[in-house]
Amino acid sequence: MQRTVLVLAASVYQLDAIRTARRLGYRTVTVDNRPENPGHAMADASYTVDTTDRDGVLEVARRESIAGIVSPCTDVAVPTAAYVAEQLGLPGPPFKSTLITCSKSAFRGFLKAHKFACPATFDIDPxxxxxxxxxxxxxxVKPNRSSGSKGxxxxxxxxxxxxxxxxxxxxxPDRTGVLEEFIGGVDGTCEGFLRDGRIAFSLLLERVTAPAPHVATHGHRVPIRLSPVDRKRVLExxxxxxxxxxxxxxxFDCDFIVxxxxxxxxxxxxxxGGNSITxxxxxxxxxxLTELTLRSACRDEVAIPTDVExxxxxxxxxxxSRAGVLALDLDEVxxxxxxxxxxxxxxxxxPGTAVEAFIDGRKRVGEALLTGASREQVDERAAELLRRVNVRALEAHV
Ligand SMILES: Nc1ncnc2c1ncn2[C@@H]1O[C@H](COP(=O)(O)OP(=O)(O)O)[C@@H](O)[C@H]1O
Ligand SMILES: [Mg+2]
Known part of the structure; x- marks a missing residue:
């Protein structure tokens, strides 16, 4: 009998998970508050329920007798996935922990309480x-429960x-946030997979960010420029x-500064992780990682290679870099x-449509994945690609 996996959210960011679930042979159900989102059309069944409506999603999960639940590339739905998994005895992180990780203020409090390094932080409101x-x-300055560098x-x-x-x-949602000390260092992201409390797989990525004062992620590079000792410190x-x-x-998906x-x-x-990290x-x-995540969410056998190149x-x-009318070189594309x-x-x-400055994740106009023989070559090729595509915003004629 075909087993059912519930995917929280159905935007472009979840398409990879929905496609992969179907390829693996799972019956795939989506929930999302926007019926026009593209993932619904790909799913075997879909429901218009807000992904933060925990009991609403639990009801869908019960009705569909799901084998597993995932919340790919979206933070706000992670506590819902954990809640439903806990209620139904399915694999998932502890609900209590997800309430900490999805709130910047609560997570700073957690870091301090457990004596982890933490920037000076104030909880703020208007x-x-x-x-x-x-x-x-x-x-x-950051909103408390948000993501994608918004605000x-x-x-x-x-x-x-x-x-x-x-x-x-x-x-x-509550008009609260944090004001925290700016930290200088190497910006990185770690994408990993846990098995029995062990980090069975991890990949460290170097994060490229928007020019100050903004921080939006403009890309990731592998390998990260860190010594073996520093890499060990990060993973530890x-x-x-x-x-x-x-x-x-x-x-797990983790942003850090070394x-x-x-x-x-x-x-x-x-x-x-979002931003096409997978x-x-x-x-x-x-x-x-999408395949691993879906299979482990449904308690299916997963094999994680030990020596990953x-x-x-x-x-x-x-x-x-600014708002205006999008222009780029389509022949070069x-x-x-x-x-x-x-x-x-x-x-x-x-090209020709109105765009806003790329200061948060939603304002992107495209993406490219590239390879190279070395990190230097990857950086050169990234710069070449940007130069040749020549994405820019022109003044709107009024
Ligand atoms: N205290 C800090 N010092 C320096 N850079 C920071 C700090 N906090 C956040 N950033 C930068 O801002 C980005 C977004 O912040 P983050 O807390 O990850 O919010 P979001 O949930 O929007 O991703 C980070 O990836 C990092 O590049
Ligand atoms: Mg972040």
Whole structure:
């Protein structure tokens, strides 16, 4: 009999999971509050239920007698997946832990309580009054429960804080956020998979970000430029944090910053990473994390290779530095697609349409996955691709 997997959300970011689930032979059910989202059309059954409506999703899960539940590439749905899994005795992270990992404020409190490295942090709301002298160094304003760098801004003066505050908090359902000290260091992301409390697979990626004061992820590169000792420090810290959260099985996605004396975990979430990290992991290591995640969510046998080779690769997210009318070189896009080192190059906006500046994840206009013989070559090719596609925003004629 065909077993059913429930995929939370059905936007473009979940298509890979929905496709993979079907390819693996699972009956695939989606829930999402937007019936027009593209994933529903691919699923065997779909429901218009908000992914944060825990009891609504539980009802669907019961009705569909699901074998497993996943929340790929979306943070807000992770507690729902955990809640449903706990209620039905299916694999999933502890619900209690997901309430910590999906709240920046709660996660900072957790780091402090467990004596992990943590930047100085204030919980903020629209009435927050920064103490005088605070802005003699840089800080970061963030909405509490949000993702994709929406509303995350670096501030270095009272005036820039005041400008950022309200628009940032608008991304949080309760209008709360955090103001935390800016940390300098190597920006990285770790994509991994846990088995019986052990990190059975991990890949460290270097994160390329938008120019300050913004922080949106503009891409990832493999291998990360860290010494073997630093890599070990990162993985050790992640292991300890996951252990303290009692998360022992399944995928995780972690953003961190490496400083000379410590590793700061910015965020960690028991789900597959967004920003097309899964195709990048596949291109670099051959491992399909989506497949692993679905199979382990349904308690099917998973085989994780022990010695994974890390081939140089890069993911480039395309966007414009300011708002305007999108322009890019379509002939070059076609030529680039024929290059042996371009795995794929996709556009999700058409030249001539209005675009906003690429300051958060939703404002991207396309992406490319590329490979190289070395990290240097990956960086050169990423720069070449950006130069040749020449994505820009033109002034709108009024
Ligand atoms: N304290 C900090 N110091 C330096 N950079 C930071 C800090 N906090 C966040 N960032 C940058 O901002 C990005 C987004 O912040 P994050 O907390 O991960 O929010 P989101 O949930 O929107 O991804 C991070 O990936 C990192 O590049
Ligand atoms: Mg993040």
């Amino acid at each position: 009435t927050f009054e920064p103490e005088p002298g605070l802005f003699d160094r840089k800080w970061v 995350v801004v670096i501030v270095d003066s009272r005036a820039s804080f005041d400008r950022a505050l309200h628009s940032s908090l608008a991304f949080d 810290t992640i292991r300890e944090v996951l252990r303290a959260l009692d998360i022992v099985e399944g995928p 400083r000379p004396d410590d590793v700061v975990i910015l965020e960690i979430s028991p789900r597959l 195709p990048l992991v596949r291109a670099s290591t051959g491992l399909d 890390e081939r140089p690769a890069g993911l480039v997210l395309l966007g414009t 076609e030529r680039l697609r024929l290059e042996s080192w371009v795995v794929y190059l996709e556009l999700d906006a058409t």
